[in-house]
Amino acid sequence: MTTAMGAALRRIQLGNALSAFGNGFTVPYLFIYVSQVRDLGATTAGVVLATFAVAALLVLPFIGRTIDRRGPLPVAVAGTVSAAVGSMGLGLAGSEPTVIAAAAALGAGIAVIQPALATMIVWCSTTTTRSRSFAMQFFLNNLGLGIGGLLGGQIVDTADPSSFVRLFAIESAMFLVLGATVATVRLPKAPRVEDAILADGSAGSGWRTLLSDRAMVQLLVLGFVMFFACYGQFESGLAAYAVEVTRISPSTLGIALAANTAAIVLTQFIVLRLVERRRRSRVVALVGLIWTVAWIAAGISGLISASHAVAATLLISTFSLFGVGESMLSPTMAPLVADLAPARLVGQYNSAFALVKQLALAAGPAAGGMMAGAGLYAPYIVLLVLCSLGISVLALRLGGRLTPAQDNPLRAAEERRAEAAVAGAEASAIAAEADRRMPLGV
Incomplete structure (x- = not known):
């Protein structure tokens, strides 16, 4: 990676961490703020x-083409402005229409920022450094969200609306900081995406190209099941199961959520060293098995609720195992999306993956909430165990469609360097032999 690429990437990561910090201030308290x-x-x-989910679903199908035609930088800046306006609007709104309108602006802005930043990271990294770059982004996101949520809890007071206005003002300022930081980035044109900004054709041609890419379609299906089975359950079915079946207290549930974040923060770079030289498809398959164990532990916690300490430990272990799995996915999934993308459609591929994520995050809580509301907790656990096993099966099938460079870029690069060294040595040997046989005086 060149010095310019490294400097640009550091700016992007810093701005992203600060915006996650601001977002952590408000996310845990939004429901209480609006309702109470x-x-x-x-x-x-x-x-x-x-409204957050709906706004994201409305903009994501179109934002990929804009990123590829205009570049990710102006799109990211526009997204930060929309998010900042929406966040400040939530703090000042006092009626239902204004609150919903502000939520739409915030949701659309965040949805735009995600694929734009992902594309910027692709532009500022190489195939062999991309996993580490996305792992750092995920680490800083979770660290920022955790610290923001912790500090936000010390500021809020449900009896004092002005305390929430301060929260949303801080979040709005952090989005503007992200926009200002991104605006100063000088994006290098890495060879992998050097013509991305020159994409031609309509949005339809971009979608046709993507949907005809069978490896990418399989990755999108895998991503949907993955986000449905994990992220989509944290605040709905799994939380309801923990309180209603395992019978843990809300404070213990908070500890479990903190354990998830702690597992990510503490293991991210340890896990990175272990997985970055492994085949990506097999890493994802292993995540499916880890999450299978997590859901089985959750199920057992509901069967032994009479032993409260053991049940609580099992449930906290469930959230921790999810965190370990997430830390394995961060250097795997996003870089794989980038490596599958044609150079001119990096933004399109990133936005398509973000769209699938949003769909899963909408379907997951809905399904989990309905099953919890109907008391179908045993079928709920069985469903999520099957989904986790499905992740492993889908990942292994995807591996059959990936090239060696896509599935294991570091090893592929090492093999190319070894082949080049052997070829160079052979060429030197041939030249030396020719020189030895050449008659003196020639």
């Missing part, structure tokens, strides 16, 4: 949360 502090009721709070 602004006294708009639980229904409106639910609509506001749904």
Whole structure:
């Protein structure tokens, strides 16, 4: 990686970490803020949360083409402005229409930022450094969210609406910091994506290219199952199962969520060293097995609720195992999306993966919430165990469609260097032999 690429990447990562810190201030308290502090009721709070997903689903199908035609930098800056306006709007809004409108601006802005930043990281990294770059992004995101949530909890006071205004003002400022930081980045044109900004053709041609790429389609299916089975359950089915079946207290649930973040922060770079030289498809398959164990542990915790300490330990272990799996995915999935993408469609591929993530994050809580509401906890655990096993099966099938460079870029690069060294040595030997046989005086 060149010095310019490294400097650009550090700016992107710093801005991203600060925005995650600001986002951590508000996310855990949004429902309480809308329903109780602004006294708009639980229904409106639910609509506001749904608006985030709807806004993302509306913009993501179109944002990929814009990234590929205009470049990721202006798109990222526009997203930060929209998110900052939406965040500040939430802090100042006092009626249902204004709260929903602000949520739409914030949701759309965050949805735009994600694929734009991912594309910028691709531009500022190489095939062999991309896994480490995305692992760092994931680490800083979780660290920022965790610290932000912890500090935000010390500021908020449900009896003082102005404390929430301060929270949203801090979040808005952090988005503007991200925009200002991104705006100063000088994006190098790495060979992998050197013509991405020159993409031609319509959005339809981009989608046709993507949907005809069978490896990418399989990756999208895998991503949907993955986000549905893990991230989509944290705040719905799994939380309901923990409280209603395992019978843990809300404070213990908070410890379990903290254990998830701690597992990510503590293991990210240890895991990175272990997996970055392994085949990506097999790493993802291993994640499926780890999450299978996690869901089985959750199921057992509900069967032995009479032994509260053991049940609580099992449930905390469930969240910790999810964190370990997430730390294995961060250097694997996003770099794989980039390596599958044609140079002119990096933004399209990133936005398609973000769209699938949003769909899963909408479907996951809905399915988990409905099954929990109906008391179908045993079928719920069985469903998620099967989904986790499905991740392993889908990952192994995907591996059959990947080239060696896509599935294991570091090893492929080492093999290319070894082949080049052997070829160079052979050429030197041939030249030396020719010189030896050449008559004197010639």
